[in-house]
Amino acid sequence: MAQAFTGVHNINMDAKGRLAFPARQRERLGPDSSSTLVATVNVSSPCLFIYPQSAWEQVLEKVQALPTMRPGVQNFQRLFVGYATEMEFDGNGRLLLPSSLREYAGLDKKLVLVGQINKFELWDETRWQDVRQQPVEIPEELQSIAL
Amino acid sequence: MAQAFTGVHNINMDAKGRLAFPARQRERLGPDSSSTLVATVNVSSPCLFIYPQSAWEQVLEKVQALPTMRPGVQNFQRLFVGYATEMEFDGNGRLLLPSSLREYAGLDKKLVLVGQINKFELWDETRWQDVRQQPVEIPEELQSIAL
DNA sequence: GCGGGTAGTGGGGAATTGTGGGTAATTGTG
DNA sequence: CACAATTACCCACAATTCCCCACTACCCGC
Numbered sequence A, B: 001m002a003q004a005f006t007g008v009h010n011i012n013m014d015a016k017g018r019l020a021f022p023a024r025q026r027e028r029l030g031p032d033s034s035s036t037l038v039a040t041v042n043v044s045s046p047c048l049f050i051y052p053q054s055a056w057e058q059v060l061e062k063v064q065a066l067p068t069m070r071p072g073v074q075n076f077q078r079l080f081v082g083y084a085t086e087m088e089f090d091g092n093g094r095l096l097l098p099s100s101l102r103e104y105a106g107l108d109k110k111l112v113l114v115g116q117i118n119k120f121e122l123w124d125e126t127r128w129q130d131v132r133q134q135p136v137e138i139p140e141e142l143q144s145i146a147l
Numbered sequence C: 001g002c003g004g005g006t007a008g009t010g011g012g013g014a015a016t017t018g019t020g021g022g023t024a025a026t027t028g029t030g
Numbered sequence D: 001c002a003c004a005a006t007t008a009c010c011c012a013c014a015a016t017t018c019c020c021c022a023c024t025a026c027c028c029g030c
Helices: A023-028 A054-066 A072-084 A097-103 A125-133 B025-028 B053-064 B071-081 B099-104 B124-132
Strands: A007-011 A017-020 A036-041 A048-052 A083-090 A094-095 A112-117 A119-124 B009-011 B018-020 B038-042 B047-052 B085-088 B095-096 B110-116 B121-123
Touching: A007 A017, A007 B099, A023 A072, A036 A054, A036 A072, A036 A097, A036 A112, A048 A054, A072 B047, A083 A094, A083 B099, A083 B110, A097 B009, A112 A125, A112 B085, A112 B099, B038 B071, B038 B099, B047 B053, B085 B095, B121 B124
Parallel strands: none
Antiparallel strands: A007 A112, A017 A094, A036 A048, A036 A083, A048 A119, A112 A119, B009 B110, B018 B095, B038 B047, B038 B085, B047 B121, B110 B121
């Protein structure tokens, strides 16, 4: 893994659906500024995932390996793979989000970009606030590791 | 595999049953713009499959290899193979869908084209919304992998 | 505090893409 | 064989996208 993505950033989307990726995070994607990203939906939360191309390919392999005919799997693949869209930065370091993805995540003007190790999550600010204020229940898996 | 098809696109079908395939997706089908596609029905969902010719041939081989006398198999083959129709783009990059397929999938004016790796799914917009809004239950297999 | 540089924002306009018919060709039917 | 209906092809207009440039805001060093 190249470098883990972390950090929470407030960013704005303009009227054309373009969003300025924070410069610092852009550098982490690779010294070459012209890297390709893949955005798709998080099927279990109203937000988007944004992967660097290479990370996406790894995830896609895992997803393809799932038993397609199992109930639930097909639905998941349909959304997760279906919404996946390649994106590149424009000359000003901005990404153009497809309208279908904007709609899915209810993205308005004010967004929040959250680093998540191998990917980013992108939230509409209001929904992010909702999630942030909900109490975190500690799952069992967490109780067995030291932080 | 040449390139995985992904992305969700809203497209319109005109009064003549022609639908404008998004230019970007058309390019992925092959640099040669005059490629042949095969459309057929998805027997387990009210939508159509659209394959590039080469992918269709691979699928057809597998379908032919099925044990025809097994209950259900014949029914499946009858629909899946029976509805399959070759299509080509007109000069403007549009496809003309046979009315039998339009009818099967309940296609009206507003459609949704969904990339699914080796093929596309084509939905009527209202039915797509239904599917999308159903809660995705995360199958067991998925709970054990990291995305 | 001033200046230089980088980052973020906004918008204009060219090029591409999508849409709607009109007309010719072809097919099917009586 | 003639006619009607459908299909295929073509052209022109409308809409959208993309690319580029210019401006503002902010940060940093001097």
